[in-house]
Amino acid sequence: MTETSKHEWDIPATDDSPHEGGFRADLQITTDRGGPRYGEMIEQVRSFMGKVRYASPTPELADEVIEDLRKLNAKLDTMLVDEWTTPSGTRIDLPSRGNITLPPYEVKDGGPDGVDAEVTFEDFHLGGNGVAHGGHVAVAFDDLGGMAAALRTGGVARTAYLTVNYRSLTPLNTPLVLKTWVDRHDGRKLFVKGTLHDGDRLCADLDSLFIELKPGQP
Numbered sequence: 001m002t003e004t005s006k007h008e009w010d011i012p013a014t015d016d017s018p019h020e021g022g023f024r025a026d027l028q029i030t031t032d033r034g035g036p037r038y039g040e041m042i043e044q045v046r047s048f049m050g051k052v053r054y055a056s057p058t059p060e061l062a063d064e065v066i067e068d069l070r071k072l073n074a075k076l077d078t079m080l081v082d083e084w085t086t087p088s089g090t091r092i093d094l095p096s097r098g099n100i101t102l103p104p105y106e107v108k109d110g111g112p113d114g115v116d117a118e119v120t121f122e123d124f125h126l127g128g129n130g131v132a133h134g135g136h137v138a139v140a141f142d143d144l145g146g147m148a149a150a151l152r153t154g155g156v157a158r159t160a161y162l163t164v165n166y167r168s169l170t171p172l173n174t175p176l177v178l179k180t181w182v183d184r185h186d187g188r189k190l191f192v193k194g195t196l197h198d199g200d201r202l203c204a205d206l207d208s209l210f211i212e213l214k215p216g217q218p
């Protein structure tokens with residue numbers, strides 16, 4: 001483990017919250033980790049990734065960018081922590097909880113009845129012909145579908161299946177409305193539905209099953 005494991009947010013395992021596999025029952029949600037400008041840092045990385053998708057650098061510029069990135073990677077190498085203590089994924093004050101791997105979304109409303117979010121697929125999420133890659137649409141549904149399941153049960157659920165029906169093209173750089181809700185709840189099984197709209201136009205819909213995890217389930 002790295003030096004940073006000594007930080008106060010490194011939560012020890014307890015009988016109530018075993019860490020072997022699965023998700024931690026008491027994963028701490030904070031807005032402190034990463035500092036006040038962590039969101040800006042994520043934004044810069046997102047912007048960079050979008051530019052990489054479209055840039056055609058000269059060999060000289062590629063050399064420069066490689067050197068710059070080596071330096072940035074070396075800086076972050078000094079600050080690596082485990083998945084439970086990184087701010088990425090728990091910064092609920094930031095779009096997509098500060099998780100760089102998700103398309104940026106803002107939860108407008110969320111509770112046991114479902115989640116209402118605004119998601120924007122950016123240049124980085126380009127599939128082809130100027131519209132979003134279907135895989136990124138599925139990622140957004142997976143996370144926000146999982147959130148609807150989690151808010152219903154108060155525990156963490158894992159995707160058993162996820163069917164996305166692509167009904168029309170999903171534009172980039174446009175705020176879209178993504179809704180998910182638990183359609184049926186049967187024991188540990190949560191059947192979650194969802195929709196993605198650009199204004200009145202349905203871009204995609206979701207049919208999925210999430211299974212509530214048992215404590216310590218790998």
Ligand SMILES: CCCCCCCCCCCC(=O)SCCNC(=O)CCNC(=O)[C@H](O)C(C)(C)COP(=O)(O)OP(=O)(O)OC[C@H]1O[C@@H](n2cnc3c(N)ncnc32)[C@H](O)[C@@H]1OP(=O)(O)O
Nearest residue numbers: 142143144146147150157158159160161188189209211218
């Ligand atoms: C603010 C913070 C918010 C935080 C919000 C954060 C949200 C993040 C969400 C991200 C979610 C992910 O991407 S999770 C990563 C992607 N998913 C995975 O890797 C899952 C891999 N698969 C598994 O781990 C497992 O197969 C499970 C956990 C899904 C199920 O295994 P299990 O727990 O042993 O349960 P099992 O007995 O098999 O199944 C329970 C019941 O479900 C049924 N079942 C299981 N799988 C299926 C299936 N594919 N299709 C139909 N039915 C199924 C079984 O028949 C059974 O029904 P019956 O006999 O009881 O009737």
